[in-house]
Amino acid sequence: MTTVAVKPATMAQALTRAMRDAMAADPTVHVMGEDVGTLGGVFRVTDGLAKEFGEDRCTDTPLAEAGILGTAVGMAMYGLRPVVEMQFDAFAYPAFEQLISHVSRMRNRTRGRMPLPITVRVPYGGGIGGVEHHSDSSEAYYMATPGLHVVTPATVADAYGLLRRSIASDDPVVFLEPKRLYWSKDTWNPEQPTEVEPIGRAVVRRAGRSATLITYGPSVPVCLEAAEAAQAEGWDLEVIDLRSLVPFDDETVCAAVRRTGRAVVVHESTGFGGPGGEIAARITERCFHHLEAPVLRVAGFDLPYPPPMLERHHLPGVDRILDAVARLQWEAEG
Amino acid sequence: MTTVAVKPATMAQALTRAMRDAMAADPTVHVMGEDVGTLGGVFRVTDGLAKEFGEDRCTDTPLAEAGILGTAVGMAMYGLRPVVEMQFDAFAYPAFEQLISHVSRMRNRTRGRMPLPITVRVPYGGGIGGVEHHSDSSEAYYMATPGLHVVTPATVADAYGLLRRSIASDDPVVFLEPKRLYWSKDTWNPEQPTEVEPIGRAVVRRAGRSATLITYGPSVPVCLEAAEAAQAEGWDLEVIDLRSLVPFDDETVCAAVRRTGRAVVVHESTGFGGPGGEIAARITERCFHHLEAPVLRVAGFDLPYPPPMLERHHLPGVDRILDAVARLQWEAEG
């Protein structure tokens, strides 16, 4: 295995390493998808796996997403743990029926007798200058589908840890990989990959007392940047990285919001009908009397993902986040 | 046309009549789907249309939902107004890619040059004793997709009016038909169908001063029943029928909530990631200082739609709605 750098490593490398280690540890783990074998994936995330484990363990499938996920279902029925790659977010849509009608429900349908331990890796989000259909944020669809876990890392270490956890999960996991963080680097050491907590635990990435930014995936670094910039305005912002949208970590989120009394949810996905609505609503249900202001949302606009030359206007950036923080009714405080 | 009763009419009959009148008024309106022709649809909603307008205007297609919607896209490109029937909610999933990647985006993609005036009729929701995959509430998926209108009637008159409006719309409309209201009757007169307001306007179905129930489609009658029952508890509940989830009528909803200070969103769809999160979040953003309590949600549980013998426990009923109303922190009022 020559493709994994020692340190610093990119998120893409950490993901590769997670699959490699999972495949080495468990012969039932199979990777499959378009171009994942010989090429190592269009983002090179499966680089070297076919060479190390053979094409039967890391398989270039025919070009048909429903077929890929549908055959993965059958493989899982026979005791394998398929890790399926969807080449881009929008190209997971042909597999929607298999995901909704079977993957998410088979355990429930069979009263637990036929679990489907499938990991569906979906590179998602924008900011990479991709042409149409290459920058969707489709997490709202998956969140609204009971029976699926929805997981998304924001750091190199989490990429490794959460993918290992996802592959090991006996439930199906939609594993959303923030495309524009693929090449983000960290001094994570692949030879001693840190254990991560089980799926479903959010983490406070930055402590703060003024207000809480709640975010995940590609927007985590943006929020951290915003928190830095906010210091100049006298705000001490807390940043929570959800890491998993399903299960949702009400405990960590609510504890933070109760402390700060103010919250902004930040994500790239369109605002209307996006994850932020659920998050804001549950916080409000649980922490109403702790809130000094409504939970605000900073999200992509309610439009099809824009062409690359305009995407920067669509994506939640530092200024838009700070503008939202400014609207958190500070005057009410006294 | 012998199938439309004079009065009272069922919702199914009003829908049939809407298509019939639209087809008579506009030769570009074409109805298509599985079993819509000779049989008149499994719910008989297209009954008589093939006979009256011929099989080229009301067409039994091959059994392939992506193909149905995909060919409808091409027909719309050539100037027709296809009205597509998906046989059941869950059987619309194979058409998901066409809906998300093309139907919702073609206008935007082509800078308005190629609008797609397609109506996708989807019978949705439970309460009819249907076996698996026959009772889904999939509105969250459509709501999260910019470019689509999402419309759903709750009364016989609205069924007619909103479907006419949807067919006449130059934008694609996902028209959600509450299955269990198909046979609901009203004294609506098909010979003098009332005009309805344009898509996007909610309506106050019942005025009230204590709290506002915000709902749509199949849950409207349930909420009205709950409002009646609430009188015994001393609550005067308002009931808003949204009629359209996209566009969302913030004006009507917020005006009501500002009046009552308390709100409960009610729908069948699963709570987590469902429409209620968005609705509660936007109300809170806009009416925070008018709220005496957090906006609560009564929704289907976060699980795959249950088997028929258990569905009554899943569906929001009068008692569950009243329990939520009771949790609206009345003591805070003094």
Next chain:
Amino acid sequence: MTVMEQRGAYRPSPPPAWQPRMDPAPLLPDAEPHRVLGTEAIAKADPGLLRRLYTELVRGRRYNVQATALTKQGRLAVYPSSTGQEACEVAAALALEERDWLFPSYRDTLAVVARGVDPAEALTLLRGDWHNGYDPYAHRVAPLSTPLATQLPHAVGLAHAARLKGDDVVALAMIGDGGTSEGDFHEALNFAAVWQAPVVFLVQNNGFAISVPLAKQTAAPSLAHKAVGYGMPGRLVDGNDAAAVHEVLSDAVRRAREGGGPTLVEAVTYRIDAHTNADDATRYRGDAEVEAWRAHDPIRLLEQELTERGLLDDAGVEAARQDAEEMAAALRERMNRDPELDPMHLFDHVYAETTAQLREQRALLRAELEAEQDEQEGGRR
């Protein structure tokens, strides 16, 4: 060597040197559906098997009749009857070894039962107390699939996985004529052929998809002709000739087991009953057509043949009838009992571990049910 490398590659060679490709002729189905009953081929048939088929057909018909009756009594939410198609249903189950897997469509309760699944458990979905009633692993039968064609890729994946593990397991997947129009049918057959997976696809062409006749579903010479486009053999068989269906399926299963890859079988049959008890078939077809097919009834065809060959006498007919009646009585008895329902189970199998969120909701429902109980016992809310 990987599975992928085991078979010859189809590659466009650089023109002008065009390499001759695989000859499609062996993939094409015969012009006539294969028949055994009433033909010379019957000579080779195993009398024991024929008698077994007969018993199962009679049971199957009785099952269809009983289940339909149960819908009228409100004991089933719905029943899609396979009356007239029993030869396909039974032969599909009997063509498999124990270690093989069956992937039924929503109409194939009979095949599920013929494979050994408890006749009442097979009806759970249609009764409505749960989605799937049987343990798929007990008899290696996947859940009845409501969304059409979606179970075909599952069959391919399972067969492929078994092959990778070195198990000589075959998967047989069932689908209707209408279902062949779905994209999943195409993708499944293509994956199967590329992977040379040990799968047999059985299309029951019963003439209709609910109300839609085959002519509106396809313009192909036959559904079996679709096989050539995937590089697998297509076979046509008289779907009302149980011996023929059994033979064609058994051949395909054997071929798959030996590494020969997938086969597509089209069985030409007819749905005698309406689509389900909720359907009104008179809206889309005439009596004459139904009567013509009744004359070609699978049980009658086999009974005739067996009687003529002296393999069945009145006592045999009576014994089969008797056996079927017993099955039906037992089924009736089972289905007339109310199923045990515990609403709390709603939350049990959504995830391996119930999430905090679902625990909250379970508590809510429990409180509601307790309040309901109190109300019923106490009198007021």
Next chain:
Amino acid sequence: MTVMEQRGAYRPSPPPAWQPRMDPAPLLPDAEPHRVLGTEAIAKADPGLLRRLYTELVRGRRYNVQATALTKQGRLAVYPSSTGQEACEVAAALALEERDWLFPSYRDTLAVVARGVDPAEALTLLRGDWHNGYDPYAHRVAPLSTPLATQLPHAVGLAHAARLKGDDVVALAMIGDGGTSEGDFHEALNFAAVWQAPVVFLVQNNGFAISVPLAKQTAAPSLAHKAVGYGMPGRLVDGNDAAAVHEVLSDAVRRAREGGGPTLVEAVTYRIDAHTNADDATRYRGDAEVEAWRAHDPIRLLEQELTERGLLDDAGVEAARQDAEEMAAALRERMNRDPELDPMHLFDHVYAETTAQLREQRALLRAELEAEQDEQEGGRR
């Protein structure tokens, strides 16, 4: 009489009287891809057409080279080159009448341009200032389709609609070998055949879907053999022989226009460049293969033929080159100008009427941009 009733019905007749079905033989492709250049068939070819094809091929190649260069200069986000496939691209455009429609896949910018679309507007998607740059109705060219195979049902629907309206319009839909594995390919072909829609499906089999070779994509004798499963004719053609592709497509277009229904054409060709500028083709194929195909270059094949037949001399070659250079220079010049961008347009075409919600968001963005402007002008936030 409806469109549905115009063609003979395929129905299973009640056995035992089995009706002979449609003979599949005429639907099957020839064993060898059709060729014209260097064969006797060239005698019948129109010299004017051949010269026109030549000019367009040379332009097309130059376009590919220029667009690829523009990616290196950062003027295009990405470019999927059709170098080596120009014969298919050009012939597809030229086989159509003005009133016909073209449905290109993401790789078919060249066909779009050959059909008359402005060469710069055709690149808008790949430059990234908007999704689709041209008016689809101006030249009857659907937007380049990024999601594979999804544009095929659109072509079928459009052709069907035209036929219902009584217009003799044909739609030609383009797709790659990889795209044929998608469910939408299957559903589109089936609808087309059932409706007898005037559509021609052109599969450019260029050997690869990104890195995946055809052998991992299909086990079929050829992709053209898929036609038989839908009841339409399949045709194989040497995709680097422009005259042959033009002839086969023109025949299919004529057949469709005359009510003969759809045709599936497989053009055997090769992608000389990497999948896109972002791809590294050395990871999955060797030079020898590429070189072998270079020897079968579509421009060279046609040039040779024309020269031998005295239809082209050095001056002609030079004139074509010159024409191509002018096109390239004009394109370069156009593409080197920054596109006009107005972020406010983001909100314009989501719905026919901008919703209140989007008006709010537009106001937000406008305020942000004004603040940005102020900041740049004034100095501080």
